[in-house]
Amino acid sequence: MTATPKLVRASGLGHRFTGTDDLFSGLDFTLLPGGITGICGPSGCGKSTLLSILAGWLDPVAGRIEKAGIDRTGWVFQNPYGVPARAAVDHVALPLLARGLTRADAEQRAREVMATFRLAAVADRPFRALSGGEAQRLMLARAVCSAPDLLLVDEPTAQLDLNTAATVNATLGAIAQEGTIVVIATHDPHTRAACTQVIDMADYAAHDRTAP
Numbered sequence: 001m002t003a004t005p006k007l008v009r010a011s012g013l014g015h016r017f018t019g020t021d022d023l024f025s026g027l028d029f030t031l032l033p034g035g036i037t038g039i040c041g042p043s044g045c046g047k048s049t050l051l052s053i054l055a056g057w058l059d060p061v062a063g064r065i066e067k068a069g070i071d072r073t074g075w076v077f078q079n080p081y082g083v084p085a086r087a088a089v090d091h092v093a094l095p096l097l098a099r100g101l102t103r104a105d106a107e108q109r110a111r112e113v114m115a116t117f118r119l120a121a122v123a124d125r126p127f128r129a130l131s132g133g134e135a136q137r138l139m140l141a142r143a144v145c146s147a148p149d150l151l152l153v154d155e156p157t158a159q160l161d162l163n164t165a166a167t168v169n170a171t172l173g174a175i176a177q178e179g180t181i182v183v184i185a186t187h188d189p190h191t192r193a194a195c196t197q198v199i200d201m202a203d204y205a206a207h208d209r210t211a212p
């Protein structure tokens with residue numbers, strides 16, 4: 001049986017929260033695997049809100065989202081979270097154990113994916129000993145290990161130096177080419193440059209449409 005091609009399509013999307021002005025409106029786009037889509041724009045423009053809508057956690061006040069071939073959605077929050085005393089590698093291996101892999105296979109796979117995010121050297125350290133950027137990359141490795149069809153990442157490079165950010169962008173690009181739809185929210189111009197498709201929230205902000 002042929003798998004349904006993965007696709008997410010947004011039509012006429014708009015959102016505001018109770019008591020706020022429109023954050024954005026009239027947003028149309030199609031997401032496919034193969035490259036990284038960047039949701040770009042300044043702080044507070046609605047990037048995380050749009051990710052929540054794509055995840056299905058929030059209903060937009062206008063427009064609709066169609067999804068095809070998306071069974072698993074992975075999400076990486078802006079703020080990493082973990083069990084302070086638990087080894088970094090356990091955080092990545094745990095979802096694999098839950099999917100039925102043996103301890104040895106889960107750990108091996110976890111270490112392989114961690115290495116692609118430059119985390120090999122910290123795999124056995126407790127979560128509390130990781131830097132902010134390492135903890136953020138650990139969350140990415142964990143999400144990638146679950147082989148999501150759609151991967152939504154909030155500010156993946158905000159805490160990283162240029163070199164490490166370039167590695168993370170290259171790894172996300174490779175994952176997209178392997179068949180995952182990858183969407184990142186970012187205000188980092190280097191990360192924006194690494195995206196193959198950019199949704200610039202400034203083009204859909206209510207104040208731009210009403211400006212003289």
Ligand SMILES: Nc1ncnc2c1ncn2[C@@H]1O[C@H](COP(=O)(O)OP(=O)(O)OP(=O)(O)O)[C@@H](O)[C@H]1O
Nearest residue numbers: 017018020023042043044045046047048049050187
């Ligand atoms: N549940 C909510 N109720 C009311 N306002 C909200 C709610 N969630 C977010 N907002 C507001 O909506 C706006 C957009 O928030 P959002 O987090 O989507 O922005 P962002 O572009 O991701 O910002 P940042 O780059 O700082 O993370 C902000 O002004 C925020 O305060």
